[in-house]
Amino acid sequence: MFLQRRNRILRQSPAIRSLVAETQLTPNDFIVPLFIDEGENVHSEIASMPNYYRNSLDITVKEVKELWSMGLKSVLLFVKAKDETKDNKGTEAINPNGLMQRSIRAIKDACPDMLVMTDVALDPFSSYGHDGIVENGEIVNDATVEVLAQMSVSHAEAGADFVAPSDMMDGRIAAIRQALEQSNFSKVGIMAYSAKYASCFYGPFRDALDSAPGFGDKKTYQMDYANRLEAVKETIMDVEEGADIVMVKPALSYLDIIREVKNAVDVPVSCYNISGEYAMIKAAAKMGWINEEKAIIETLTSMKRAGADLIATYFAKDAVRILGH
Numbered sequence: 001m002f003l004q005r006r007n008r009i010l011r012q013s014p015a016i017r018s019l020v021a022e023t024q025l026t027p028n029d030f031i032v033p034l035f036i037d038e039g040e041n042v043h044s045e046i047a048s049m050p051n052y053y054r055n056s057l058d059i060t061v062k063e064v065k066e067l068w069s070m071g072l073k074s075v076l077l078f079v080k081a082k083d084e085t086k087d088n089k090g091t092e093a094i095n096p097n098g099l100m101q102r103s104i105r106a107i108k109d110a111c112p113d114m115l116v117m118t119d120v121a122l123d124p125f126s127s128y129g130h131d132g133i134v135e136n137g138e139i140v141n142d143a144t145v146e147v148l149a150q151m152s153v154s155h156a157e158a159g160a161d162f163v164a165p166s167d168m169m170d171g172r173i174a175a176i177r178q179a180l181e182q183s184n185f186s187k188v189g190i191m192a193y194s195a196k197y198a199s200c201f202y203g204p205f206r207d208a209l210d211s212a213p214g215f216g217d218k219k220t221y222q223m224d225y226a227n228r229l230e231a232v233k234e235t236i237m238d239v240e241e242g243a244d245i246v247m248v249k250p251a252l253s254y255l256d257i258i259r260e261v262k263n264a265v266d267v268p269v270s271c272y273n274i275s276g277e278y279a280m281i282k283a284a285a286k287m288g289w290i291n292e293e294k295a296i297i298e299t300l301t302s303m304k305r306a307g308a309d310l311i312a313t314y315f316a317k318d319a320v321r322i323l324g325h
């Protein structure tokens with residue numbers, strides 16, 4: 001055959017493939033979610049997330065130092081609140097000596113350059129397992145936003161670099177920005193979970209924090225996965241309200257949304273490679289049905305190719321190791 005163009009020329013060796021690769025993963029791409037528990041020397045594997053652990057603070061601090069030494073530069077903190085501290089007002093969420101606040105202080109003490117991002121939502125602290133305050137079976141918006149703003153200030157006081165509201169209440173980014181400004185935390189950033197969908201893939205995370213909703217589901221605040229334009233609207237509004245980084249969540253079934261959002265805003269876009277996505281790869285690999293390392297790198301690369309500047313992922317350490325950084 002005479003062919004004017006032969007696309008296989010650029011695929012014929014590892015050298016030429018790496019030369020023309022459009023997307024590269026590096027440790028700078030990753031945010032590492034951490035689950036923190038009360039107690040000492042607690043290192044408990046999450047049943048639905050093999051090889052991922054809920055650690056007490058002493059172990060978490062060691063882990064953070066190791067992450068830093070691997071070139072990982074940001075952590076996203078989640079805490080497991082004790083049952084007896086849970087209520088319908090988020091009291092424990094704003095406790096200056098709560099586990100989250102103590103964790104932020106201890107991590108910044110031990111590893112001051114590590115960027116500490118904190119989850120802002122009421123679900124781990126809610127007796128109903130919902131992200132907001134419940135009244136007559138409904139998750140009320142404005143009263144919840146007030147607590148989320150207080151919670152953000154309390155994280156900033158403890159030393160957080162970024163707060164990451166994951167609750168999907170209306171108007172919370174503006175309220176949090178204003179509260180941070182009023183408390184002189186003008187350097188604290190907001191990573192907004194802007195397009196967060198009501199997803200079945202959050203299951204393992206809710207096991208990890210014992211935070212599954214006690215009644216109903218989260219569909220009156222998290223987005224319907226049938227929708228694309230709504231994600232653009234949510235994200236643009238969050239940027240207007242003062243979000244420094246926006247997020248699409250989950251990631252794998254939402255690569256189109258990541259691209260759509262990336263094209264629509266002028267701030268960095270993150271995505272969350274969530275617990276159910278982790279569990280799927282782990283389970284299939286355990287059965288011997290897929291190659292775990294290849295699946296990790298292929299899926300993370302697809303997220304970056306879709307437009308994610310940052311990826312929150314439970315695979316961050318694995319990826320750094322596999323990539324040989």
Ligand code: PBG
Pocket residue numbers: 119120121122123131166167201202203204205206218273274275276
């Ligand atoms: C809660 C929150 C959830 C996740 C992050 N923050 C769960 C939910 O909305 O029910 C999920 C993360 C994951 O599945 O890895 N505000």
